Amino acid sequence: MTDWKNPPRLFIPGPVQVNDDVLQQLARPTLGHRGKEYSQLQAQTVDMLKKILFTDQNVFLSTSSASGIWEASIRNCVGFEETVLCTCCGAFSDKWADVARSCGRNVDELKVDWGKPVLTEMIDERLATGKYTAVTLVYNETSTGLTNPLYEVSEMMKEKYPDILVFVDAVSAMVGLPLHFDELGWDVVFASVQKAFAIPPGLAVAAVSNRALEKSKNVPGRGYYFDFQSFAKSAEKNQTPTTPVIPHIMALNYQCEKLVKEGMEKVWQRHEKMGEFVRSWAKEKFALFCEEKYASNTLTTAQNTRGINVADVIKAIQEKHNTIFGNGYGKLKEETFRIAHMGDITLDDLKELLGWIDEEIA
């Protein structure tokens, strides 16, 4: 019997499981969003996010899913006469190109097969045409469990195309994978909090470079809800332009405190260890869907080499243990399956889950 009040424990690649102490942060008494209590909350939270993202530039809190920032980055920073190059390697990077088109912008795509990375030389070749104002990159493609080599891409771009704006979807990467925003020379990066921040969905975090903000001043048709200029103006008072999702910002404050205390190097190492553990199991029992070099440390996509019925295994584990993991995404359903290992998920949690899968496939 489906009962939303008694949902399964989540190993799907987002929303991920949220610990009880984090959930309780959402239940704190609410605040007036124009009062000093709220400003204190936002100031504290943004300060910590700047440490987590290694930036001295702008950090905005958007009451939306991260996909709102797909639209925001395009509307704010790409003029109607300009063209953006969208790199596509899976369902979510593909979608971003659609979103850019829905905003009436000119879009070219650089497409690779799902499960393959977008490589530095491919991007270089396209940018060399001189046609592009901006490029969209996905750090970690949640549909395939692939991490693109963005540190290498960013080095190349800083050297050869320093004037091209760089927008990065870090939805399932932020917190789990290294991210030095200022050093990488990125212009917009964003994530939802229901991935490695381990908070329920409803809030997106975005870092925006000073030059992107400057450029947005003169881009028409930015609209209202996602206008970076309004975000920047309100940020001066430690506020948001529209009423924010305060419970989630309280939970984010709580999670940021823990992350800053742990130290980001250690947080990334913790995710790396979880990634290694699940990959090692997946290689032994199945195969990795992506080349290991590009396999993500926040989720693993296994190739269903044994021809198991993935949906049946998920169903069985849900019935026995009230726990679910992810089937393959879209066209990769049954051909692959996905296990999240990010946020507050632990190695012990993963051992338990993989043990249950082992029992089902034995």
Add this chain to the structure above:
Amino acid sequence: MTDWKNPPRLFIPGPVQVNDDVLQQLARPTLGHRGKEYSQLQAQTVDMLKKILFTDQNVFLSTSSASGIWEASIRNCVGFEETVLCTCCGAFSDKWADVARSCGRNVDELKVDWGKPVLTEMIDERLATGKYTAVTLVYNETSTGLTNPLYEVSEMMKEKYPDILVFVDAVSAMVGLPLHFDELGWDVVFASVQKAFAIPPGLAVAAVSNRALEKSKNVPGRGYYFDFQSFAKSAEKNQTPTTPVIPHIMALNYQCEKLVKEGMEKVWQRHEKMGEFVRSWAKEKFALFCEEKYASNTLTTAQNTRGINVADVIKAIQEKHNTIFGNGYGKLKEETFRIAHMGDITLDDLKELLGWIDEEIA
């Protein structure tokens, strides 16, 4: 000492005070937004909202503040060649006109002084020009505490201008004031949940007519995040197009259960009684800012006829009782002050607050 973890009790006109049992709904275990548990939650919640809004048409849940739906209504339902008439009678109705312009649409304004209603004959006169495709109305102007006579306006529009689309901001009206969506012939109505639903901010509820949805199919530049077509397509599966703010939807489900059980007539009467009580105090001690006929049942704006220092009184009550009410909005600061009486606020709560104000002004 400002401490966001120990905030004041709220009588500002939103966010309003949220009861502990409602806050606890936000702390429920989270769900996968593509799983059957989430669909069950959304289906239940939307069914109850349809009863609350008296509609058989479309109800959407938007992870945004209600101001996102200002933008959505315009982007989805007003073409670039068309003109929308924005009726303006306070800070928020004024802002909606700005938002429509920021979406690149043609806007004419029908402006009255703050604190005055937009009357049926004024709207009739403008619509008679034949220039307009749509009109924006604000049911309850939160900045002035004024309720526009929308039942009368709607009767006139249904009779004389049945083809003109009607968009209604019901941010501080929905739940607190009568709202029969289908019967009124409205096309879009929306509110945030931090007003009379008495939930923390982060979610907006919108009803959208079938004809508005049909029209939006052919309006270009709808963008992505607020595209009604995507909302409608996802609603067929009891889902949202992007990851929704699940904790708030759980709390909304809880609040809707209570509202449906109480019955909307009784809910509106309860608000009316609170309105009468606060107005009677305000008339005795100060004066009403709006003509009584148009004074709202969800918040009262008092004219500061005694020349008190409003900010000082609010500060004193915060220090003594950790409770705040609202100063006047924008240019009405100090000249007026505002007291919310909606959602889960009770007559006893209001007696307590008004007693404290009496002590300060004695």
